Amino acid sequence: MEAVSREFQIFVKPVGSACNLRCEYCYYHPQTIEPQAGNLLTDDWLLEKYIRQHIEATTEDVVLYSWHGGEPTLAGIEFYKKAVAIQRKYMPPGKSLINGIQTNGTLFDDEWLRFLAEEKFIAGISIDGPEKIHNRFRKTVRGEGTFSRAVETFTRLQEYGIPTEILCVVGAHNENDALEVYRFFRSLGTRFITYLPLVVRQPESAVGVSSGSVGAEAFGRFLIQIFDEWKQHDIGKIQVQVFEEMLQTALGKPHTLCIFRETCGGVPVVEANGDFYACDHFVSPGYRRGNIRDNSIAFYLDSPEQKVFGEAKQNALPRYCRECDVLPMCNGECPKNRFISTPGGEPGLNYLCAGYKLFFSHCRPFIEAVRMMSEENR
Numbered sequence: 001m002e003a004v005s006r007e008f009q010i011f012v013k014p015v016g017s018a019c020n021l022r023c024e025y026c027y028y029h030p031q032t033i034e035p036q037a038g039n040l041l042t043d044d045w046l047l048e049k050y051i052r053q054h055i056e057a058t059t060e061d062v063v064l065y066s067w068h069g070g071e072p073t074l075a076g077i078e079f080y081k082k083a084v085a086i087q088r089k090y091m092p093p094g095k096s097l098i099n100g101i102q103t104n105g106t107l108f109d110d111e112w113l114r115f116l117a118e119e120k121f122i123a124g125i126s127i128d129g130p131e132k133i134h135n136r137f138r139k140t141v142r143g144e145g146t147f148s149r150a151v152e153t154f155t156r157l158q159e160y161g162i163p164t165e166i167l168c169v170v171g172a173h174n175e176n177d178a179l180e181v182y183r184f185f186r187s188l189g190t191r192f193i194t195y196l197p198l199v200v201r202q203p204e205s206a207v208g209v210s211s212g213s214v215g216a217e218a219f220g221r222f223l224i225q226i227f228d229e230w231k232q233h234d235i236g237k238i239q240v241q242v243f244e245e246m247l248q249t250a251l252g253k254p255h256t257l258c259i260f261r262e263t264c265g266g267v268p269v270v271e272a273n274g275d276f277y278a279c280d281h282f283v284s285p286g287y288r289r290g291n292i293r294d295n296s297i298a299f300y301l302d303s304p305e306q307k308v309f310g311e312a313k314q315n316a317l318p319r320y321c322r323e324c325d326v327l328p329m330c331n332g333e334c335p336k337n338r339f340i341s342t343p344g345g346e347p348g349l350n351y352l353c354a355g356y357k358l359f360f361s362h363c364r365p366f367i368e369a370v371r372m373m374s375e376e377n378r
Contacts, residue, residue, distance in 0.1 A: 055087075074107070106146055106149045125153060127154065164192070220362075265279070265307065270297070273291070
């Protein structure tokens, strides 16, 4: 019997949507943490069950845990010390462990930083650009900006040698400031950047999205400006996630980022109570697969419902996309953004289509040059 092969990344949420900030564009709804019986934060049995199931489901050599929220540091450092101890208990020989944590960067102290460094965590920290831009949306519960604290934390993570990625939300607040944002990140000494387009669907509006959402073509122009700067100054120095995915296409390799893959379903969510959902952007009753108390992570990953969910991304592509010359680069992007119609009136076009088409078309000469160079060096 052929061995099962799974490639997945679970976003596990030990405190659910709870957060100490009130970022205006957040698609989760912050709530007060109330320790309850039977969740990952308070129930050692459930935490151990999750960690063991995650290891058992992993068919790759690397076991990756991705701690998300809300704000996952609200679980407290002792929770993560306990989690790491359980991971070691069940980690089989021959496999390596990576823990990643996505944070707003406002709650770390020296003890946290020492722990993350000692346990070789990787960290993603949310920064939207220079102070005026960052503080537009990323605020405390009292409405205060968080820029100074986030940048201080980023600097200290670097000092402790913790691999750190900046995640930047791109919306109406910074879509026209591409070079200012990018050059600011470069001045911080970052090596890894991910740009996340803010798309908040609002059917009653004239354009179908909220006023804070990024414009489709504006997002394309944003990426083009940064790409041209990066190509001139920073190749080999800074990794920009969307550029790395573009290079995967140039080298004839499959995409690593779920939004650009032909199918999806490999980035599910485990909520604090053990509920397993199809995807971080589809945490709603219709996409709940079950609970890890009742069946294993492997069971839900391999379930027919999850397979259908993943394959629907490709099967539902409108003809306009199937005939597009940059389809291999985006594959229709994330299904959550497919709510507009094609020029011919066919439903299911991605809201960001115009922007991605601008960007990938702009990059095609570079992609072809990389492809030819790769073929010559084989």
